[in-house]
Amino acid sequence: MTYPIRPIDESEWPAFGRVLEEAFGWTPHPQQSERWKTETEFDRTLAAFDGDDIAGVTSVLSLTMTVPGGQLPVAGVTSVSVLPSHRRRGVLSALMRRQLNDVHERGECVAALYASESLIYGRYGYGRAAGELSFKIDKHASAFVPGAPADPALRLKVVKPADVRAELEKLFASIVTHRPGRYERKPHNWTGILADEEYDQHGAGPLRAILAEDDGGVRGYALFRIKSNWDAHGLADNQVRLNELEATDPAAYALLWRSLLDRDLATTVTAGSRPVDDPLIALLADPRRLRAGWQDELYVRLVEVDRALTSRAYSAPVDVVIEVEDDVCPWNARRWRLTADLSGAECKPVEEEPDMTVPVSALGSAYMGDGTLMERLQAGLIGEHTAGAVRALATAMSWSPKPWGGLVF
Numbered sequence: 426m427t428y429p430i431r432p433i434d435e436s437e438w439p440a441f442g443r444v445l446e447e448a449f450g451w452t453p454h455p456q457q458s459e460r461w462k463t464e465t466e467f468d469r470t471l472a473a474f475d476g477d478d479i480a481g482v483t484s485v486l487s488l489t490m491t492v493p494g495g496q497l498p499v500a501g502v503t504s505v506s507v508l509p510s511h512r513r514r515g516v517l518s519a520l521m522r523r524q525l526n527d528v529h530e531r532g533e534c535v536a537a538l539y540a541s542e543s544l545i546y547g548r549y550g551y552g553r554a555a556g557e558l559s560f561k562i563d564k565h566a567s568a569f570v571p572g573a574p575a576d577p578a579l580r581l582k583v584v585k586p587a588d589v590r591a592e593l594e595k596l597f598a599s600i601v602t603h604r605p606g607r608y609e610r611k612p613h614n615w616t617g618i619l620a621d622e623e624y625d626q627h628g629a630g631p632l633r634a635i636l637a638e639d640d641g642g643v644r645g646y647a648l649f650r651i652k653s654n655w656d657a658h659g660l661a662d663n664q665v666r667l668n669e670l671e672a673t674d675p676a677a678y679a680l681l682w683r684s685l686l687d688r689d690l691a692t693t694v695t696a697g698s699r700p701v702d703d704p705l706i707a708l709l710a711d712p713r714r715l716r717a718g719w720q721d722e723l724y725v726r727l728v729e730v731d732r733a734l735t736s737r738a739y740s741a742p743v744d745v746v747i748e749v750e751d752d753v754c755p756w757n758a759r760r761w762r763l764t765a766d767l768s769g770a771e772c773k774p775v776e777e778e779p780d781m782t783v784p785v786s787a788l789g790s791a792y793m794g795d796g797t798l799m800e801r802l803q804a805g806l807i808g809e810h811t812a813g814a815v816r817a818l819a820t821a822m823s824w825s826p827k828p829w830g831g832l833v834f
């Protein structure tokens with residue numbers, strides 16, 4: 426059975442939204458729904474129809490994302506859902522193929538997404554490109570190593586988040602290129618981040634903000650909530666729940682963390698999503714006490730391998746012939762010679778014998794600099810035909826800092 430696919434117009438929004446609500450078992454608050462509608466680019470939606478009814482949906486957000494060495498227009502895939510009555514009939518596969526063709530025609534060479542489950546998107550050529558850590562830190566075990574940075578010019582300022590929106594936006598814009606995976610935020614992103622409705626609070630009270638600043642202006646901020654509690658013995662047991670902490674420099678970063686970790690009446694600080702190379706790991710004298718948990722984060726798909734590979738920077742010179750396997754975007758499936766050094770990269774179609782055979786999902790995984798190619802070689806998922814070629818490519822593609830999006834889209 427086939428399901429005709431086309432973008433929706435605004436009048437079809439309720440039916441589009443309903444598919445997501447049913448598939449996710451999610452009942453959005455009317456304000457959440459309104460925000461979601463505001464961010465939707467209707468010409469980039471896709472719906473699969475069963476007669477007059479929508480059976481499956483997806484859409485794309487036009488993002489400007491940081492990649493190693495620069496920024497790139499990236500198709501941010503979102504709102505992927507199929508009605509429970511229509512699951513496992515190929516609706517998602519049809520939507521994904523159509524979407525990748527549309528993205529290709531539009532000229533974006535990279536697509537990215539957050540997956541509800543790790544299992545779903547590998548078959549469409551997406552690879553796990555970033556991970557994230559969650560932390561649960563006991564205040565009494567949170568001392569920093571000797572030599573942690575401190576700047577006497579810095580001071581903390583307690584503020585109401587909504588009052589400093591412009592400062593937060595400005596600071597974030599100044600650091601967005603510092604890490605691959607981060608993307609430029611639009612006004613609706615900030616409306617969502619700062620929305621402080623009760624359903625967002627999960628029993629932890631209003632959103633709070635603290636700034637690190639000097640006479641020149643804001644150098645960092647933390648957004649967090651506090652779940653207030655007193656135990657049966659009358660001892661304070663507050664939990665600080667960090668949403669977001671950004672800083673322009675190490676001293677502001679360290680000061681903001683200290684202000685959370687040293688907070689009076691609190692016993693723990695939790696953070697749901699932090700980069701895998703969060704500098705806090707180096708700052709803590711006893712990093713095991715972070716009680717870190719790992720999870721996959723951003724997934725990346727090279728829609729046009731050659732343009733994608735020449736749109737990022739490389740950490741070391743490399744010259745390899747890569748045979749790319751790609752069933753979904755056949756224009757990628759051929760041999761490419763990638764020649765890169767610290768000044769730039771070239772990627773040309775060639776007929777020569779390949780140094781390696783690589784599924785396009787593995788290139789997507791490596792694209793943001795996570796350094797995963799060697800782990801895939803060791804797992805037997807990449808065919809190496811010239812000894813050392815994968816290591817050379819892995820070294821060239823790895824990047825520091827490690828990729829992390831930090832905000833689900």
Ligand SMILES: CC(C)(COP(=O)(O)OP(=O)(O)OC[C@H]1O[C@@H](n2cnc3c(N)ncnc32)[C@H](O)[C@@H]1OP(=O)(O)O)[C@@H](O)C(=O)NCCC(=O)NCCS
Pocket residue numbers: 448449481504505506507508511512513514515516517518519539540541542544545548
């Ligand atoms: C995930 C979802 C979109 C899949 O839609 P679908 O139309 O059932 O998928 P398809 O029928 O096209 O499946 C294609 C293939 O993916 C597999 N697959 C799909 N969803 C999967 C899942 N969640 N876990 C494992 N495999 C999955 C199918 O088994 C099928 O495999 P095959 O080609 O080997 O037969 C749908 O189950 C859904 O809406 N889930 C709830 C919401 C959600 O998680 N959305 C994703 C947001 S990122």
